[in-house]
Structure formats: structure tokens, C-alpha cells
Amino acid sequence: MTLIATVTLPDGTPAVVHQAEQTWDKRLLAQYGRDALCRQVTEELFAIFLCVAGQASSVETLTVTPDEKDGLRVEARALCAAASCRTEAEQYEQQLAARGQEHPETAEARAWAARSHAATTGQG
Numbered sequence: 817m818t819l820i821a822t823v824t825l826p827d828g829t830p831a832v833v834h835q836a837e838q839t840w841d842k843r844l845l846a847q848y849g850r851d852a853l854c855r856q857v858t859e860e861l862f863a864i865f866l867c868v869a870g871q872a873s874s875v876e877t878l879t880v881t882p883d884e885k886d887g888l889r890v891e892a893r894a895l896c897a898a899a900s901c902r903t904e905a906e907q908y909e910q911q912l913a914a915r916g917q918e919h920p921e922t923a924e925a926r927a928w929a930a931r932s933h934a935a936t937t938g939q940g
């Protein structure tokens with residue numbers, strides 16, 4: 817599930833988490849390989865959100881989890897402090913809140929952002 821979520825970093829910086837994911841079955845994996853899947857998810861991550869700032873940032877990660885269909889599920893996340901992305905994320909969350917909803921993966925994305933930031937800065 818793709819996601820854009822507002823986060824506030826431990827040092828008070830307003831930022832967002834971009835997240836994208838894809839699942840490939842065994843047949844696709846055999847044909848193109850796991851590296852191609854990881855690459856495609858990473859490209860998709862920034863393409864979806866038209867995020868230039870995130871693309872320049874090295875803060876991203878790939879979580880590879882086995883899928884029940886003998887495939888692979890790959891998640892990519894990036895921490896991004898671009899003002900345009902922050903605006904987009906705020907609007908998205910306001911739209912959800914107006915319907916009394918929250919993206920089911922928002923909490924996890926925020927927890928990841930805090931961990932990722934701590935690992936990058938050596939704080940936390």
C-alpha cells in the first residue's frame with residue numbers, strides 16, 4: 817500500500833514518510849530477479865509522489881518479507897523534509913480525518929521515521 821504520512825522528527829523538524837510496496841510472485845521473481853523488484857519499488861516510491869527532494873536523499877530502506885504465495889513483498893520508505901511533500905501529506909491526512917479515518921500503516925511509518933532518523937544522526 818502506498819502511503820504518505822506526516823512525521824515530526826525528534827529534533828522538531830516537520831517531515832514526511834513516503835512508502836510504496838509491491839509483491840511479485842515466483843514466476844516474476846524467476847524472470848527478473850529480486851534486485852529488479854527492489855529497484856522498481858524504489859523508483860515507484862518517488863514517481864508516485866513526484867518527490868524530487870526524497871530522490872536526492874539517501875534515507876530509504878527496503879523491507880523484504882516473504883509472501884504467502886511464494887513470492888516476495890518489498891517495501892520502500894523514505895524520509896523527506898520537502899515543504900511540498902509536507903503540504904501534500906497534510907492535505908491527505910485532513911481528507912482522511914474528515915471521513916474519520918487514518919491510514920492503517922501511519923503509526924508504523926512514524927515509528928520507522930523515528931528509528932531511521934536516530935540511526936542517521938546517532939541520536940535517540
Ligand SMILES: [Zn+2]
Binds near residue numbers: 832898901
Ligand atoms: Zn518527498
